[in-house]
Amino acid sequence: MSGQLVTGLKCRLCGKLYPKEALNFCTDDFGPLEVAYDYEAVGRTLTREAIAARPRTMWRYRELLPIDGEPTVGRHVGCTPLIRADRLAKELGVAELYLKNDAVNYPSLSFKDRVVAVALSKAVELGFETVGCASTGNLAGSVAANAAAAGLEAYVLIPDGLEQGKILGATIYGAKVVAVKGNYDHVNRLCSQIAFRYGWGFVNVNLRPFYAEGSKTMGYEIAEDLGWRAPDHVVAPMAGGSLIGKLHKSFRELETLGLIDGPVKTKMFGAQAAGCNPIANTVKTGAGKVKPIRNPETIAKSLAIGDPADGWFASKMIRETGGWSEDVSDDAIVDAMRLLAETEGIWAETAGGVTLAVARKLIEEGRIDRDGSTVLCITGNGLKTQEALVDHLPRPVVIRPTLADFEALVEDGAEAFAGLTSTSFA
Amino acid sequence: MALVRIPTPLRPQTAGLDKVQASGATVGEVLADLGRQHPAIQDRLFDGAEIRRFVNIYVNNEDVRYLEDLETPVAEKDEVSIIPAVAGG
Numbered sequence: 323m324s325g326q327l328v329t330g331l332k333c334r335l336c337g338k339l340y341p342k343e344a345l346n347f348c349t350d351d352f353g354p355l356e357v358a359y360d361y362e363a364v365g366r367t368l369t370r371e372a373i374a375a376r377p378r379t380m381w382r383y384r385e386l387l388p389i390d391g392e393p394t395v396g397r398h399v400g401c402t403p404l405i406r407a408d409r410l411a412k413e414l415g416v417a418e419l420y421l422k423n424d425a426v427n428y429p430s431l432s433f434k435d436r437v438v439a440v441a442l443s444k445a446v447e448l449g450f451e452t453v454g455c456a457s458t459g460n461l462a463g464s465v466a467a468n469a470a471a472a473g474l475e476a477y478v479l480i481p482d483g484l485e486q487g488k489i490l491g492a493t494i495y496g497a498k499v500v501a502v503k504g505n506y507d508h509v510n511r512l513c514s515q516i517a518f519r520y521g522w523g524f525v526n527v528n529l530r531p532f533y534a535e536g537s538k539t540m541g542y543e544i545a546e547d548l549g550w551r552a553p554d555h556v557v558a559p560m561a562g563g564s565l566i567g568k569l570h571k572s573f574r575e576l577e578t579l580g581l582i583d584g585p586v587k588t589k590m591f592g593a594q595a596a597g598c599n600p601i602a603n604t605v606k607t608g609a610g611k612v613k614p615i616r617n618p619e620t621i622a623k624s625l626a627i628g629d630p631a632d633g634w635f636a637s638k639m640i641r642e643t644g645g646w647s648e649d650v651s652d653d654a655i656v657d658a659m660r661l662l663a664e665t666e667g668i669w670a671e672t673a674g675g676v677t678l679a680v681a682r683k684l685i686e687e688g689r690i691d692r693d694g695s696t697v698l699c700i701t702g703n704g705l706k707t708q709e710a711l712v713d714h715l716p717r718p719v720v721i722r723p724t725l726a727d728f729e730a731l732v733e734d735g736a737e738a739f740a741g742l743t744s745t746s747f748a
Numbered sequence: 749m750a751l752v753r754i755p756t757p758l759r760p761q762t763a764g765l766d767k768v769q770a771s772g773a774t775v776g777e778v779l780a781d782l783g784r785q786h787p788a789i790q791d792r793l794f795d796g797a798e799i800r801r802f803v804n805i806y807v808n809n810e811d812v813r814y815l816e817d818l819e820t821p822v823a824e825k826d827e828v829s830i831i832p833a834v835a836g837g
Binding site for chain 1: 755756795803
């Protein structure tokens with residue numbers, strides 16, 4: 323049904339229009355293409371009431387997603403919890419804090435299920451039988467899982483040296499997983515060449531304009547769950563820089579459609595690791611170009627993209643909204659992962675640690691107003707990045723199966739729980 | 749002469765060729781020679797004197813932004829690749 327609502331693809335630099343095909347850049351100036359909608363037509367059927375009556379999946383906003391007809395892949399994705407995080411808010415010294423928890427997205431436990439649902443539904447429409455992606459891990463798992471369920475053949479290219487959880491989380495689904503010697507930027511370049519050479523549907527290469535739109539659903543859900551309002555601040559992790567731009571686009575679209583009251587004043591804050599901070603650097607310096615990072619080094623591997631495709635757009639948008647960007651050390655990332663888990667019971671992947679650690683820094687710097695409403699985007703699950711924690715958490719205390727041992731532990735052994743090595747009590 | 753690899757979307761500007769031999773001691777000179785042989789390609793790659801924001805140039809396997817951009821030396825037998833820079837995440 324929404325096919326007629328998409329007017330085509332449009333160059334983000336020169337505005338040239340293209341038909342709805344598997345093409346990701348303008349052939350005149352290489353500017354990235356994005357989906358253009360007929361918002362007047364969208365507004366005729368997309369109302370708060372219509373949305374509320376639909377199933378709780380990301381497809382409840384389907385008029386704003388670029389597929390023709392009904393979705394065929396990832397029909398159960400989205401509508402993850404927006405959690406009011408009062409214990410964490412108290413810790414950070416802010417009034418109103420929320421966590422958008424895509425660590426529990428279906429089926430592969432990251433926000434990438436949103437973009438893949440759109441990209442692969444589009445791939446099916448366009449007649450692709452083989453799909454692929456360049457990935458730092460989460461996308462690999464999501465493409466593999468969703469392609470398996472849709473009966474598509476999948477090639478997943480990753481940098482070698484990824485976390486075990488992410489490698490297994492792609493291979494279990496029968497995808498052809500190829501580890502490339504190098505970093506994500508090498509993988510990315512190779513995928514650009516492969517997509518042209520074989521004519522496959524690479525979700526983040528030639529299907530990218532459609533794919534990227536899936537991220538907007540995270541923003542729609544945030545606004546709907548806040549009672550149809552945009553928050554004052556959003557903190558989101560940045561790898562290629564696409565998500566944060568789409569989150570902001572989602573609020574502006576809701577404003578255009580009259581689904582939230584405008585003008586949208588949400589300040590957007592981008593989070594990166596100190597070992598891979600090209601977009602944060604660009605925001606801080608106000609440079610007109612993103613200077614890529616040649617050898618990213620951080621435990622936040624899902625954010626280790628040295629040459630971010632949307633970096634320039636993201637940095638520009640962040641500054642225009644009055645937001646900011648920061649980067650944090652690996653130690654701060656681990657501390658934040660533990661803080662999130664201990665205060666709110668959420669085990670995020672390393673990128674979640676980056677997001678929280680950066681939020682904390684921005685609050686301390688006074689860039690995030692303590693009285694406003696703040697949403698932190700948690701985009702992936704900690705089960706996939708266990709390596710980051712193994713040397714930082716206490717081992718279990720070992721006791722004999724006697725009540726006496728347990729009593730002694732409770733009464734005298736508090737410090738035993740704090741140790742980093744396995745403790746044999748009594 | 750260096751070998752310049754032409755990506756699919758630029759092949760209409762090179763009469764369908766996927767690779768072109770071009771001469772020059774730097775990336776800038778090689779691309780200038782490519783532009784002399786196939787004038788239509790010049791505007792696609794350059795915005796004034798600068799390589800367009802979303803065009804990446806590689807010498808062998810190295811992005812020239814990590815080297816000396818247009819001043820990056822190019823030897824005989826080197827391969828220069830032009831790759832659209834839009835992918836990611």
